[in-house]
Amino acid sequence: MFAYLLWCVNRIILLTFHYKPDMRYKWLWFCLLFLCVSFEETVAQEANAEVIKYTTTCVVEKDKLTQTDFVTIQVNNRAGDEYAEIEIPYSKNERVSDIAAWIETPDGTRVRELKKSEMVDKSAISDISLFEDNYKKCFQLKHNSYPYIVTYTYKTTIKNFIELADWKPVLHHDIPTRSAKLKVILPKGYAFNKFVHRIPDCRIDSSGVSVVLECNASYDRQIQKELFSQPADEYPSIIVAPLNFQYGVEGSTKDWASFGNWQYRLIQGLDVLPDEEKATVTALINGITDKREIVKTLYHYLQDHTRYINVTIGIGGYKPYPASYVAQNKYGDCKALTNYMKALLSYVGIASCYTLVYADEQPRNLVREYSGSQFNHAVLAVPLGKDTIWLDNTSKTNPFGYMGVFTQNREALLIDKDQSRPVRIPAMTKEECRVAYKIQFDCNASGNANTWVNISFRGEDFEQFNGLHASYTEDEKDRWVRDYMPFNNYEVVNWELLKHDRDSTNIDLQAKLNLYKFLKPLGNELYFSLYPVRMPFFTVPAARKLPMAMPYPFFHSDSLIYSFPKGYEVKTIQHAVSLTSRFGTYTLSMKIVDGKLLVVKQMVLFAGNYSLEQYAQFYAFIQSVKEKDRQNIIITPIDK
16 A cells, blocks of 8 residues: 555656646655655565566477476465466467466465366457467466465477577566576477576586576566656566477578578468459559559558458468468458568569568567567568568558558568568658647637647657548547647637548648637736647656667647737747757747747657666756746737
8 A cells, every 4th residue: 555655646746747847846846756766665565466486397308398387476465466367378289288276375374276167268369350279268366365375387288389488587567576487408409599688597407318498587676667668678588499490381590591481481372362363453553564653552452452350370370371361351460461462562573572570669679699589560571673662561541651650660570582681670750750730829808719720740640640530430530639639728619630642641630729718817918828849748767767768759840820819919029949959959939920929849859769867868858848848928918
């Protein structure tokens, strides 16, 4: 309970500091924040639950991999009961057996054991899946006296594998692991590769009848995801993989070319189109000679006639369904749709490369020392002369050649016979992320303002509103837009979303609003606050625990026009402001034109990785921007 109350106090401090930065109270906020940080170690010791022991033993014998897991969790209070709800994954390729579990008290008294009837089998099928081989065995062992200890163990037998272990001493990111051990037992002479990250106690013993790799670790930090953070990079981990493996076809983790050749052979022969599909493609491109236009035409055809549905059965996690399957059924997962698009282009004589990437809101660093599976998504690279067109084939709404924030600016594995290699998907430029606001405020004598808003979205905001525009009902759009408006005390008169054509990389939101009590009295004068630059909420450095990685630029520009009630004029305007740092830039200018106040502002934050020390400097820049951006404009009666 103490930890929860302290967390609440910390949140209140941060929000108050952000929205009401009154100098009279800053000393109090910083004192309270210091207390929060000072008590962090005490809070960490009061975790709702903790992993006392976590051991994983992997044994390779006669081309079969068995993995035995043994987990002991101590539940410290009622809030920790959720960690006594256990899920054990399995599939047709990964059979689970020898499940046992029990509850005991801290003194070792066994309270009760899990009964077979208490286990429930559930499908792990996701909402976007049609078929999956993934399942889970679920049970819960809870007790009414705290603390209590839950122990469970199980064995997984794996028939086909390209990794022996992908292990970290972390079962739950928000509770500590006191002791963890990985043991990998291999036959003599078994060739393998390994990548060890932040595990100092890792050794190999080859003196016995087998080769034993053993790693010991613990992890007492409780990591919470933060804005623009990569928590996975903070965890200790180890990857162990066979040098040579058999998974569908023979493969190797010797280097990227070898691993890529395995994927290349896995998709061989899957690009054959039915005759009916060939005829359709021929008719589609009839008369088109420019290769780029041909690629665009076929990409639009893919978007208009297929949909994304995950299909993960057999070795479907790596091998796509044939192009003929997609042509007939009009659906597929990222692998199948990418292979299908590749087949369409191949039929018309345009070469392309199946490419693997890890798609997520934060790019994941590619471990160059380990040439193996580090990907969760497939896209297509289409080289045309000195240019390469990148196609994400799962989206029905993406503009042609558009790689969104989940796939831009990261390393990927381009699959090319005997020449597979890591490549970098291009990063979004500043202009490709620009969000431009043009707002006109027509203030009247009652203090209200008729307001016209025009917002041009690019980058991440474009993707959100593009999806909204294409996939939501009118009522859903209306609720979304009305809640989005960046004002208080307003009424939306009307709004419209405009996209110029299907391949536009921007979408416009136009709206008319009535703002109430926009002008506030100040004696015989009136004042209002300038519309502020919108930016993400960055926590104070003392509360930040992880380095920051901004995967793409942040670029907002505002053009603001204020007209005033008859008989009033602006009292004073600020001189132009220009701030420049290694983290970004900010400019502000004002001028009076025909009695109206024109304000132009631009805020740019550069993409980049910043340490915690650099984050403090970054935050200082953000605060300096806010100080310059926070302006009250006074309008005064015109002397007659």
